[in-house]
Amino acid sequence: MDLSFLPDWPPLFPPAVAVAVLALLAAAFGEIAARWLRWPRLLGYLAAGALFGAGGYVLQLLNLEPLPTPTLRFALDFAAAIILFDLGQRVSFGWLRRNPALLGASAVEAGLTFVAVFATMHWLDIAPLPAALIATISMSTSPAVVLALTREVRAQGQVTERVLLLTALNSIYAVVLSTLLLAWARLETRGLLDDYLLHPAYLIFGSLAVAALGARLFHLVAAFVHHDRAVELILMLAVVSIVFATSNALQLSPLLALLACGAFVRTLDRGRRLARSDFGLVSALALVLFFALSAATVDLGILVGAGVPALALALVRTVCKVVAVGALAPLTGIVWRKGIYTGLGLLPMSAIALMLTHQVSQLHPQLDAEAGAVVLANIVVFQVVGALTLLFALRASGEAREAP
Amino acid sequence: MSEELLDFKHSAALTMGVELELQLVERRSGDLTRAASDLIALVTRKPFPADIKPEITESMLEISTSVHTNYAPLLSQLLAARDTLVRGADRLDIEVSGGGAHPFQRWYDRQIYDRPRFRHVAGLYGYLAKQFTVFGQHVHIGCEDGTQALRLLHRLSAYIPQFIALAASSPYHQGVDTSFDCSRLNSINAFPLSGRAPFLTDWAEFERFFAKLRRLGVVESMKDFYWDIRPKPEYGTIEVRVFDTPLTVERAAALAGYLQSICAMLMDREEEFTEEIYLAYNYNRFQACRFGLEGQVVDSITGESTPLHLAVLRTLEACRPYARDLDAVPALDEIERWIRTEGNDARWQRETMQSRRSLAELVLESAERWRGRLPVAAPGTISTYA
Numbered sequence: 001m002d003l004s005f006l007p008d009w010p011p012l013f014p015p016a017v018a019v020a021v022l023a024l025l026a027a028a029f030g031e032i033a034a035r036w037l038r039w040p041r042l043l044g045y046l047a048a049g050a051l052f053g054a055g056g057y058v059l060q061l062l063n064l065e066p067l068p069t070p071t072l073r074f075a076l077d078f079a080a081a082i083i084l085f086d087l088g089q090r091v092s093f094g095w096l097r098r099n100p101a102l103l104g105a106s107a108v109e110a111g112l113t114f115v116a117v118f119a120t121m122h123w124l125d126i127a128p129l130p131a132a133l134i135a136t137i138s139m140s141t142s143p144a145v146v147l148a149l150t151r152e153v154r155a156q157g158q159v160t161e162r163v164l165l166l167t168a169l170n171s172i173y174a175v176v177l178s179t180l181l182l183a184w185a186r187l188e189t190r191g192l193l194d195d196y197l198l199h200p201a202y203l204i205f206g207s208l209a210v211a212a213l214g215a216r217l218f219h220l221v222a223a224f225v226h227h228d229r230a231v232e233l234i235l236m237l238a239v240v241s242i243v244f245a246t247s248n249a250l251q252l253s254p255l256l257a258l259l260a261c262g263a264f265v266r267t268l269d270r271g272r273r274l275a276r277s278d279f280g281l282v283s284a285l286a287l288v289l290f291f292a293l294s295a296a297t298v299d300l301g302i303l304v305g306a307g308v309p310a311l312a313l314a315l316v317r318t319v320c321k322v323v324a325v326g327a328l329a330p331l332t333g334i335v336w337r338k339g340i341y342t343g344l345g346l347l348p349m350s351a352i353a354l355m356l357t358h359q360v361s362q363l364h365p366q367l368d369a370e371a372g373a374v375v376l377a378n379i380v381v382f383q384v385v386g387a388l389t390l391l392f393a394l395r396a397s398g399e400a401r402e403a404p
Numbered sequence: 405m406s407e408e409l410l411d412f413k414h415s416a417a418l419t420m421g422v423e424l425e426l427q428l429v430e431r432r433s434g435d436l437t438r439a440a441s442d443l444i445a446l447v448t449r450k451p452f453p454a455d456i457k458p459e460i461t462e463s464m465l466e467i468s469t470s471v472h473t474n475y476a477p478l479l480s481q482l483l484a485a486r487d488t489l490v491r492g493a494d495r496l497d498i499e500v501s502g503g504g505a506h507p508f509q510r511w512y513d514r515q516i517y518d519r520p521r522f523r524h525v526a527g528l529y530g531y532l533a534k535q536f537t538v539f540g541q542h543v544h545i546g547c548e549d550g551t552q553a554l555r556l557l558h559r560l561s562a563y564i565p566q567f568i569a570l571a572a573s574s575p576y577h578q579g580v581d582t583s584f585d586c587s588r589l590n591s592i593n594a595f596p597l598s599g600r601a602p603f604l605t606d607w608a609e610f611e612r613f614f615a616k617l618r619r620l621g622v623v624e625s626m627k628d629f630y631w632d633i634r635p636k637p638e639y640g641t642i643e644v645r646v647f648d649t650p651l652t653v654e655r656a657a658a659l660a661g662y663l664q665s666i667c668a669m670l671m672d673r674e675e676e677f678t679e680e681i682y683l684a685y686n687y688n689r690f691q692a693c694r695f696g697l698e699g700q701v702v703d704s705i706t707g708e709s710t711p712l713h714l715a716v717l718r719t720l721e722a723c724r725p726y727a728r729d730l731d732a733v734p735a736l737d738e739i740e741r742w743i744r745t746e747g748n749d750a751r752w753q754r755e756t757m758q759s760r761r762s763l764a765e766l767v768l769e770s771a772e773r774w775r776g777r778l779p780v781a782a783p784g785t786i787s788t789y790a
Contacts, residue, residue, distance in 0.1 A: 092432060095497040156430075157462075158442045158496060333446050333495040398462075399438065 019075070019289075022052050026292040034152075040387050042148045042291050049295025072297060079290035080144070080352055081244040081258045084171070085236070086283040087143040088262020091168040092161070102162070105328040106169040109346070110139040113320040114177075120316050121374075124309050130371040132181055134309075137357060137375050138317045140174035141167040142350030143259075145387050148287045149348075150394070151280055157399035158334050163345035163390065166325070168259065171352070175256045178356045179203045207247055207257040214243035214257075215264030236279055239265075255355065291383075294350065298380060310377040317378070321346045341393035348386025349379045410611050410626070412553065415471075415546030415640030418668055418730065422478065422660050423468040424649050425459055425539040426489075427501045434767030436509040436537070438462035439498045447492040453484035460522045461537055463509070471546070475661035475732040482653035490775050499771035502656075503749070504574030504588035504648025505538045507763040521627075532595065538588040539649040541571060543660045544641035545667050550607025552671075557601060557633045557642045559670050559677060561685060563663075564632055564646055565692035565701045566719060569712045570739065571647035571659055572696050573749035576763060585696030585750035588648050589689070597623065598630040599686075603679040610635070632689075651749045651773045654738070661727070661735025666719065668726035680704055696748055713743050 025048040033044030096103045114135045121131035146167045150160050179200050218239045225231045240258065247257040322343035329339020357375055394400040430437040440462045448456065455468045467485050472478040486500075493500050529536070547553035572585035584590065592598050604610045617623045626634065632646045644663060650656050683704040691699030697713040710718075720736050720743075727736045742748060752773075757766050 092497050094431075098494040098497065101495075157438045161497060333492070334442055335445055338442070 022048065022292050022296065023288065025052060026288050030288070040149050040391055041152055042145060042287065042387060043384060045288055045291035046295040046383060049292035050298070052292070053296030053298065072293060075289060076293050076297070077254065077355065078241075078244060079286040079293070080355060081254055082237075082240055082283055082286035083144050083147060083290060084255055084258040084352075085240050085243075085262040085265075086279050086286075087147055087164070087168055087171075088259040088264075089266040089279065090147070091164050091263065093165075093168075093263055093267070095161075095165060099332060101328075101332045102165065103169075105325060105332050106166050108328060109166065109321060109324040109343075110170045110173045112324045113139050113317055116316050116320050117313060120312050121309060124312060126309060126371075126374075129181070129185060132184075133178070133357070133371045134313060134374055136174055136177045136181060137353045137371075138313060138349075138378070139170050139177070140349070140353050140356070141170055141346045142348040142352060142383065142386065143167055143171055144287055144290055144350045144352060145348035145383065146345070146390065147283060148291075149387055149390050151284070153391070153394055153400035153402050155394045155399045156401060157397065159338055159341045159345060159393055159397040160399050162332075162334075162342045163393075166342065166346055168263075170346070171259060172256065174353070174356055175253055175259075176200070176204060179253060203253050204256065206250060207252040207254075208260050210243055210247050210250070210252060211257045211260035212264055214239050214246075214261045215268055217242070218261075218265050219268050233279065233282055237282060255352070291350075294354070295383075298376070309374045313374055313378055314381065318347060338397055341397045344389040344393040347382055347389045349382035353379055410550075410614055410637045412547075412550030412607055412635070412637040413640035414548055416473070417546055417548050417552070417671060418664055419471050419473055419546035419641075420478065420660055420664050421469050421471050421544040421639075421641070422482065422656060423466055423542040423544075424482075424502070424653075424656055425464055425466050425541070426649065427503060427506055427539055428463050428465065428493075429499045429501055429506070429767055429771060431497055431499050431768070434499075434508075434764035434771075436461075436463035436506050437498055439496055440465045442496055443489070443492050443498070446495065447488050453488055454481055456485075460525060463506075464537065464539065474730065475657060475664070475735045478660060479654065479657035482657055486653045486774070486776070499768065499774075501767060501771040501774050502573065502649045502651040503539060503753070503767075503770050504572070504586060505577045505591070507576035507753075507766055508579040509537060510578070529595070536591060536595075538574065538591050540588065540645055541647035541649045541656055541659065543644045543647065543663050544636060544639060545644070545664065546639075546641050548640075550610065550635065550637065551605070553635045553640075553642050554605050554607060554610060556667060556670060557635060558603065558605065558681065559675075560633060560642070560644070560667065561600060561681060562703075563666055563719065564644075564685075565688040565699065565712060566716050567644060567659070567663065568646050568689065568692035569696045569699060570662075570716065570742065570748055571650055571655075572693070573648040573651055573753065575750040575753050576757070576766070579763065581754070581757075584694050585748060586648055586693040589646065589693050592630055595630045597628055599632065600682060601629070601631045601634060603682065648749070651752065651770055652776065653774075654776075655742075655749065658735040658738040661730075661732040662720075662723075662739050664730055665723040665727040665732050665736060668730060669723040672726065696750055697743065716743055 026045040029044035029048040029051075030041035031044065033039040033047070034041045117138045118131050118135035121134050122128065126134070141163075146163055149155075150164065182199070218235060221235055222232065225235070239261070243257050243261050244254050246252075247254040322340060325343035325346065326336050326340040329336045329342070332339075334342075353375065357372055391400070428437055428439045428443065429435065438461075440458045444456055444458060444465060454470070457466050457468075458464075459466050467482075467489070469478055469481045469485075472481070489500050545556070547556060568586050568589065574586050574588040575581060575584060577587040577591075582590075602613065604613055614623070614626075623629065626636065630645075633642055633644050635641075636643045647656075647659055650659065681704050684702040685704070688699075688701040691701055692712060693699075695712075697711075697716070699712045700709050701712055701715055702709050716739065720740055724733070724736060727733050746752065753766060753770070756769050757763070760766060760769065
């Protein structure tokens with residue numbers, strides 16, 4: 001009997017199947033988290049990713065080839081791009097004009113975090129540049145966690161809106177400042193003064209220009225389409241891809257460009273055409289992949305060696321955010337208790353912070369060694385702890401509208 | 405349960421006070437948002453120019469004026485309250501809006517404000533309580549004693565269709581054009597103790613009626629009656645509750661001035677009446693809700709049928725002398741202007757919807773109007789998105 005038409009056993013699948021398996025696993029774990037533990041689904045996605053990534057055993061078990069790192073990185077970056085666009089169009093930047101105290105509170109919150117973390121790192125004998133890098137990244141809040149969670153519990157109210165706005169703002173600070181640090185690092189090595197101004201200026205204004213063009217394009221096409229949801233989603237994906245690819249090709253900041261593009265899309269929407277359209281579906285898809293993939297790529301062993309600086313960073317960052325936002329709350333129009341909730345909502349960290357690290361470390365590998373471990377340990381912990389504090393804040397302020 | 409009598413507090417006749425239930429909406433989507441407790445906490449840091457309190461859901465709040473004898477000070481108090489509210493709303497990035505119903509909110513999205521009475525109501529009425537997210541204007545008119553109040557209440561019933569049609573501002577509800585000018589009263593009709601008050605004309609009689617119902621456990625307090633007009637013994641007033649919250653405070657004040665002038669006329673011209681006056685009541689009320697100022701009302705006594713806009717013009721003429729004594733002429737002029745030019749708010753809402761083609765836009769335009777920024781709609785300007 002000739003059985004040569006049968007494949008070799010076990011059969012060999014292409015790496016893309018690994019992503020599909022991961023997605024299935026993530027969906028199942030997300031459901032378990034939500035239904036049995038009443039925890040955020042994203043913790044389930046993270047758990048699935050971590051299980052999947054741990055030593056690659058699952059892959060071996062299924063006889064799957066691991067995904068090549070560049071593919072993985074691209075998927076992660078693109079998911080982050082969608083999430084940032086979504087955040088940009090979700091947040092009300094016009095609010096800052098109507099309530100300038102909010103911008104002040106945001107600056108104080110981020111500034112205090114930066115200064116305190118920098119001082120602590122310096123005191124722990126970390127060199128100025130890595131210390132500044134750690135401080136920069138610790139300013140930021142995870143847009144991914146904040147968007148995923150506020151959507152999941154259908155949060156509505158002041159704490160929700162403020163967490164979203166402050167998240168967008170401190171993400172901008174972190175992106176801009178990390179580009180400045182990049183310039184600073186180049187200055188040390190090459191000593192050209194105009195680098196200090198030229199490179200950041202190119203990055204910031206270039207990214208904003210690409211964002212503005214993308215937003216124009218969006219509305220140009222949207223004007224033809226009469227409220228067809230599917231077409232709107234496709235349009236959104238296309239614009240995100242174009243802005244993402246363009247800013248990468250021009251060596252701009254895709255993170256800043258996408259966040260700004262989302263904000264411009266909303267600002268240019270004079271007829272409030274998009275008021276009722278919701279990019280949540282695409283965004284939700286991006287979020288599942290984002291959490292699962294990021295957890296799959298992280299080596300949990302990093303936690304063991306993280307040590308004192310990582311712990312110090314966690315403490316200082318938490319105290320700064322909660323105290324600053326809480327104390328300034330009355331000036332911005334809410335009671336201090338809700339300010340504390342808002343501060344707790346700003347604790348999540350995620351792989352977007354990690355991407356900022358990569359951005360710098362690509363040019364300066366030695367920085368990654370010093371700063372990477374400290375930041376990474378915090379990202380791993382605060383992706384989970386931050387999600388739980390945000391969930392607590394939304395529930396305690398009565399803004400979560402979960403089905404009973 | 406105590407059996408104390410309903411003492412009707414003496415008030416100066418024809419004094420008035422206004423309560424307005426307002427919508428709190430998201431600036432982004434125009435959907436109702438939960439912000440009542442935050443907004444109230446913010447605007448009451450300094451003394452608020454009127455009384456302000458939470459309502460049954462977090463998307464709603466109520467402002468009420470003090471007791472006024474004249475239209476002008478009532479209007480200025482409402483304007484001051486509005487301006488303070490708008491400033492507070494700006495700091496919270498929300499909008500405040502009038503209107504009898506939110507055009508597209510989903511009732512199951514509403515959260516009940518955390519207070520024992522509201523939780524009790526929510527538990528008792530279930531989804532009705534959430535569907536009850538409708539917004540009315542209540543006007544109190546002072547009466548000297550309970551019997552005067554009841555007599556005024558019944559004679560005022562003939563004018564109820566006018567009030568409904570003039571204030572109607574709830575044509576859109578739960579995402580559809582209801583074809584009614586005032587759909588809000590349809591939501592209220594679902595409650596067991598809604599509609600008109602029973603025909604009792606003497607306060608002692610009314611007290612016995614109330615005591616009986618209470619013994620049966622049907623009601624606990626006057627609050628359980630959702631009548632179109634109900635006596636409010638602890639204030640010494642009758643409360644007219646059929647007005648949708650208008651889109652502007654100017655309209656709210658004008659309606660109060662008009663009501664006050666009619667009451668002055670009725671108190672001056674005492675005449676006898678029987679329950680006959682209610683024969684066509686529900687029919688007329690429906691006509692007003694459905695067709696607004698185009699509705700036809702039938703006089704229960706004479707059988708005469710009149711379009712509502714004509715009925716209003718006649719009433720305006722009849723009560724003008726009384727308005728002069730009360731300094732309420734500007735209120736009457738304002739009402740006459742609606743009849744002759746703009747129509748009611750429901751008409752503005754439909755015209756705006758026609759030009760904007762989006763319920764979200766309609767809500768946000770209504771919020772602009774509440775700020776006093778959009779005096780009239782430009783009918784026929786059909787603009788498309790470009």
